[in-house]
Amino acid sequence: MPANKKLLLLPGDGIGPEVMQEVTKVLEFFDKKRIASFDMSEGLVGGASIDATGLPITPDVVARAKGSDAVLFGAVGGPKWDKVGFDVRPEVAILTLRRELGLFANLRPATVLDPLIEASTLKPDVVRGLDIMIVREATGGIYFGEPRGIETLPDGQKRGINTEVYTTSEIERVARVAFDLARQRQGRVCSVEKANVMESGLLWRQTVTALGAAEYADVALSHMYADNCAMQLVRNPRQFDVIVTGNLFGDLLSDLASMCTGSLGMLPSATLGAPDSSGRRLSLYEPIHGSAPDIAGKGVANPLAQTFSLAMLLRYSFDMKEEAALVEKACLSVLEQGLRTPDIMQDGKTRVTTQEMGTAVMREL
Ligand code: ATP
Numbered sequence: 001m002p003a004n005k006k007l008l009l010l011p012g013d014g015i016g017p018e019v020m021q022e023v024t025k026v027l028e029f030f031d032k033k034r035i036a037s038f039d040m041s042e043g044l045v046g047g048a049s050i051d052a053t054g055l056p057i058t059p060d061v062v063a064r065a066k067g068s069d070a071v072l073f074g075a076v077g078g079p080k081w082d083k084v085g086f087d088v089r090p091e092v093a094i095l096t097l098r099r100e101l102g103l104f105a106n107l108r109p110a111t112v113l114d115p116l117i118e119a120s121t122l123k124p125d126v127v128r129g130l131d132i133m134i135v136r137e138a139t140g141g142i143y144f145g146e147p148r149g150i151e152t153l154p155d156g157q158k159r160g161i162n163t164e165v166y167t168t169s170e171i172e173r174v175a176r177v178a179f180d181l182a183r184q185r186q187g188r189v190c191s192v193e194k195a196n197v198m199e200s201g202l203l204w205r206q207t208v209t210a211l212g213a214a215e216y217a218d219v220a221l222s223h224m225y226a227d228n229c230a231m232q233l234v235r236n237p238r239q240f241d242v243i244v245t246g247n248l249f250g251d252l253l254s255d256l257a258s259m260c261t262g263s264l265g266m267l268p269s270a271t272l273g274a275p276d277s278s279g280r281r282l283s284l285y286e287p288i289h290g291s292a293p294d295i296a297g298k299g300v301a302n303p304l305a306q307t308f309s310l311a312m313l314l315r316y317s318f319d320m321k322e323e324a325a326l327v328e329k330a331c332l333s334v335l336e337q338g339l340r341t342p343d344i345m346q347d348g349k350t351r352v353t354t355q356e357m358g359t360a361v362m363r364e365l
């Protein structure tokens, strides 16, 4: 059995704790079966932390996250905390963790599961078996580049400025994540920018090309302009394996790709940090959905996005690839059996609660 893995659970607000509870059962199962042993602890984030401490995240929780092998995050926010100051709103918790842990690579899979193929906004023939991984650079680019701001010109009108800045080392480290992932998948990377009109995009293309040639000759590398990529994702999304792109384009393209699946309540994500000298890499995993205050406490939340987030954690942070695949297969089985939470309900299927869905996944495991 592998050594103790340090895991920090941060359920947060709204449906966060409800879906986290179902995932905890899976972890306890692996522990009980002596497949892996986890050193698990829990912390407060978001509104739950504001209520207890006045802060969306405390230095203690940040320190515990830094000392963990991985963080499993639920969701934060809700109308109860709408009136708190901008700097202490619940969402600051996740922003703080990303910054403090140096989480620069955001992984957003877009996967179409056969039982839910009708949910896609695209035709079944276009998305059957879809399995894309978008790697978005998350700490640089136009959202953070200098100069930025709003200034007043001599004639009284104003000017808003943002700047896309990327250095070769920022590009290389995120491209490395994409190339490494491709090796575990279908061996293809498509790098996306606007090298035709942006210098930062041109440097992006040159840097990814050079790294690919020097270290990843076994991975098939292609390049695409971002506007064309948006079109291709809707026209023929299965042409893609791994897409690597900057912060802004990744923001847009990952939302676009998730709609190709049609099941937002089903999709996980990961955010990876840089490996240290011993190869240890801080990482955080969370569903792409939010705290869903409208359905919190009603027992109707779909726990599968959080469960798939755990599967990503097992695969990428704990090197438990078989167990990750088992968890994913268990989720697929319950869907094949026709079990559905209300958000993915279809005619002729069986409606279940959050807990019943979690229990069914456990039975399959
Ligand atoms: P955030 O800004 O935190 O992303 P949001 O308001 O954009 O939040 P969500 O909280 O994800 O979005 O909710 C969007 C809609 O999807 C809501 O109607 C919510 O009830 C529903 N929803 C989100 N997650 C789930 C889930 N796991 N199960 C069922 N319904 C969900």
Ligand code: MG
Pocket (backbone or CB within 6 Å): 290
């Ligand atoms: Mg949202």
